[in-house]
Amino acid sequence: MERLLAALGYPEKRLPPVIHVAGTNGKGSVTGTMRAILEAGGKSCHVYTSPHLVSFNERIRLGSTGQFVDDARLFEALLRCEEVNAGQEITFFEVTTAAALLLFAEEPADVLLLEVGLGGRLDATNVIDKPWATVITPVSMDHEKFLGTRLAEIAAEKAGIIKPGCPVVMAPQEPEAEEVIIRAAARVGAPVAIFGQDFTAYQDNGRLAYQDEEGLHDLPLSNLIGNHQVINAGVAIAALKAADLWPGDVAAEMGLRRINWPGRLQPLTQGPLVDRCPEGAEIWLDGGHNPGAGVTISTFMGEQEERTPRPLYMISAMLTTKDPVGFFRPFAGLVRHVACVPITSSTTARDPFELADHARTAGLEATPFERLEDAIADVVACAQKDGEAPRILICGSLYLVGEVLAANGMAPQ
Template identity: 50%
Template sequence: MKRGCPVVIGAQESDTALQVLIETAERLDCPTVVYGQDFLAFEENGRMVYQDEDGLMDLPLPRLPGRHQYANAAAAIAAVKAAGFEIGHRAAERAMTHVAWPARMQKLTQGKLVDLAPKGAEIWLDGGHNPGAGIVIAEALAEQEEKNPRPLVLISGMINTKDQTGYFSAFKGLARHVYTVPVSNSDAGVPNDELALRAEEAGLSAEPVSSVASALMLLRDSWDGPAPRILIGGSLYFAGAVLAENGTPPT
């Protein structure tokens, strides 16, 4: 935060964290709007309703999967307004339907790695790397499971500054198996055999493999059943390397 500059506080899981943010903004004399107090968003009749002191906007649901994206979308709209810009209904609608956020529940539909997966597999990439992110990602995947049931397999790489077991715990009862891989582009990467142990501590079936490509080929060659849903994730470093290897870097 910078003194005197507008602050938009999005949805917070922790009341303590929210209070710290509000008090810091007040100390710096920042004009502040807070999710749930000054603005909010909710689903109604298959649409997203954004509400603030200016009124309501009836919008399409965000293109990004997961109910947590409603609050994220609301914070984005509030931030544009706090910065002094007007945002019309048409612009907000276009934002909801065209938004793209690399490595945040990003669906991979083509690329070198995608070509190695079992036929018909649904592949998601997310760089979330802590227990809170694990919960949000698991909830988004559970929503996908309700709409279109598929066996879920994780391909995970993480760094050693994160709570690996806490992250994996969110997927207990949801993921069928975890392949753990090294994060080659970070010195803090957790060895794949150690990461497999952390996944097992969370109650998941896990095994270490040498790379994402190896995991996908192993799945392809051994899979027998409905086409799986695959989540590749656990680290933004890892997610960036996956996009590069797949030949689909952010644009």
């Protein structure tokens, strides 16, 4: 990255103020929340996230337009990177990150919200010397092949984005992860704001209460669904404050109501794919794909079951790099049946037959299907036997989320 960026004229040194976000779960939601609040306060935001759901352009949002980069600008930036790279060894994520940084350096914006791709220490985004703040969202087991087989090892990789003297905002962590992150910050003299100690956020009478040493903020709940989004909103607010970019409660109130982050406990209520589902079905879409996400999603589904009992059916697909048993296990006793489907947009997807075996190992009934449409037809048949409208959870991969959104005519904007 340093070689390629030097050949491009050091675009990483010509960026607007950067908030750098690492972690296993919640990176996208925290980034989307920060963007919504900043834009409600009149700030323009470059945003870099991954992976995309439907179109690659979703990874690069330009603050100058507020939109995803268009094909012409993206092509031109990628071409420049390819030319200066001159055939030397480079990964897909490295060259596309370089193109994004080039675009961010050449387009005006007030802030760059920069999401890590994988890990942190060796990630292609970790070329920012002085971010205005770094954020570590909850760390869970994921990408063990690259990041380590113990939570402490993975946390050490995430903490690699921490820079000397730059404030760190830390979401709730398992004790072993928290200890690693705090030590990493102490080594470089980076002040740490810890959720539950230096700031907190909780739901209070249908509102979001955020509290830190400066006082209490009474705000609306985020329009992202689930109790975990209360925590994500609190982390986003703390990060904006740490970076000295807090626009005030009025902007925060507007922003929290405007957040758009598809594929995170997203309800589907209309569209061609929804029309294939049983009449009256409640349909949820989530891209969570690791054990931590499994706990979060199953907790939400359990809460829905307590409020309004319905038979819960899961349609799932996963990549070979994920831990399916760890993801499925929290759903035991909650999900009536898992329909395992392929992912056509990735070359590293698990075979549905293999995935069904993993689901059974986790204590769930499962059947493999060759197509998403076949899985939906099976749920329809089960619903007819049940005699009641089901709750359907489509989950396990952001690639699956992208395919579902595309099939339902709901590509992100």
